[in-house]
Amino acid sequence: MKLSVSLVSFNEEANIRRTLEAVRDIADEIVIVDSFSTDNTVAIAGEFGAKVTSRAWPGYHEQKNVCLELCSGEWVLCLDCDEVVSPELLAAVKRVLDVPVTEASPGAAGYTVNRRTHYLGRLLRHAWQPDRKLRLVRRNADARWDGGDPHPFLAVDGTVAALEGDLIHYSFKNFDAHMNQTRILARQMAENLYAKGKKSGAWALLLKPPFLFLKRYFFQGAILDGVPGLIAALSSAAYVYMKYAYLWELRAKDTKKA
Numbered sequence: 001m002k003l004s005v006s007l008v009s010f011n012e013e014a015n016i017r018r019t020l021e022a023v024r025d026i027a028d029e030i031v032i033v034d035s036f037s038t039d040n041t042v043a044i045a046g047e048f049g050a051k052v053t054s055r056a057w058p059g060y061h062e063q064k065n066v067c068l069e070l071c072s073g074e075w076v077l078c079l080d081c082d083e084v085v086s087p088e089l090l091a092a093v094k095r096v097l098d099v100p101v102t103e104a105s106p107g108a109a110g111y112t113v114n115r116r117t118h119y120l121g122r123l124l125r126h127a128w129q130p131d132r133k134l135r136l137v138r139r140n141a142d143a144r145w146d147g148g149d150p151h152p153f154l155a156v157d158g159t160v161a162a163l164e165g166d167l168i169h170y171s172f173k174n175f176d177a178h179m180n181q182t183r184i185l186a187r188q189m190a191e192n193l194y195a196k197g198k199k200s201g202a203w204a205l206l207l208k209p210p211f212l213f214l215k216r217y218f219f220q221g222a223i224l225d226g227v228p229g230l231i232a233a234l235s236s237a238a239y240v241y242m243k244y245a246y247l248w249e250l251r252a253k254d255t256k257k258a
Contacts (some may be wrong), residue, residue, distance in 0.1 A: 009037060030049065075139070
C-alpha cells in the first residue's frame with residue numbers, strides 16, 4: 001500500500017466531501033478518526049470507502065497521533081477536513097509516490113506543502129504567508145505529531161524537502177465563526193503558557209498585537225489582499241491580544257488566592 005490519507009473529524013459535513021474528492025484518485029486508503037459526529041460526516045466518509053474509527057476527543061495532539069498510527073501506507077498525507085489538495089500539489093505528490101524508496105536511495109523522509117487560506121470569499125495570496133507545513137511523511141521515518149495543543153506539528157526523522165503546489169485551507173464560513181474560533185484557541189494557548197510558568201503584562205498587551213499587525217499587513221503583504229487581507233492581519237493581532245489577556249487573567253487569579 002503506497003499512500004494513506006489521515007484526517008481527524010467532528011461535524012465536518014460542510015467540508016469533508018470537498019477534501020476527499022480531491023484525493024480519492026491517489027489514496028490507497030483514507031483513515032479517519034471521528035469524535036462521534038452528530039451530522040453526516042461519517043456517512044460522507046463512507047461514500048469514499050474511508051476507514052472510520054470513532055473515539056472521544058482527547059485533544060489535537062493525541063487524536064492526530066492515533067490516526068497516524070492506524071495508517072498502513074508507506075506514505076501518509078495528513079490533512080484537515082477543511083483543506084483541499086490543489087491539482088498542482090496532487091501532481092507533485094504523485095511524482096513522489098512514483099519514485100522507489102530503497103536503502104541505497106532513501107530520498108526525503110517528508111515533504112512540506114504551502115498552505116493558502118480561502119477567507120471571506122477570496123483566496124489570499126499574501127496574508128498568512130508563508131505557511132509551509134510538513135504534511136507528506138514516510139511512516140517508517142518515525143512520523144509523529146509533536147508539540148502541544150492547540151497547535152501540534154508533524155515531525156519525522158530524516159531529510160525534509162518541499163513540494164510544489166498549494167494546499168487550500170477553507171478556513172471559516174464567516175467572520176463570526178472566525179472570531180469564535182480565535183477566542184477558543186487564544187484561551188487554550190494561554191492555558192498552555194500558564195502551565196509552563198509564562199507571564200503576561202502591560203507591555204505584552206500594548207506592543208505585541210500592533211507589532212504583529214504591522215508585520216502581517218505591511219511586511220508580509222496582506223495589504224495586497226484588499227479588505228480580507230486587512231481583516232486577516234487585524235485578526236492575528238486580536239488573537240495575540242486575547243492570548244496575553246487570558247494569560248494575565250490566569251496569573252491575576254493566582255495573586256488573589258495568595
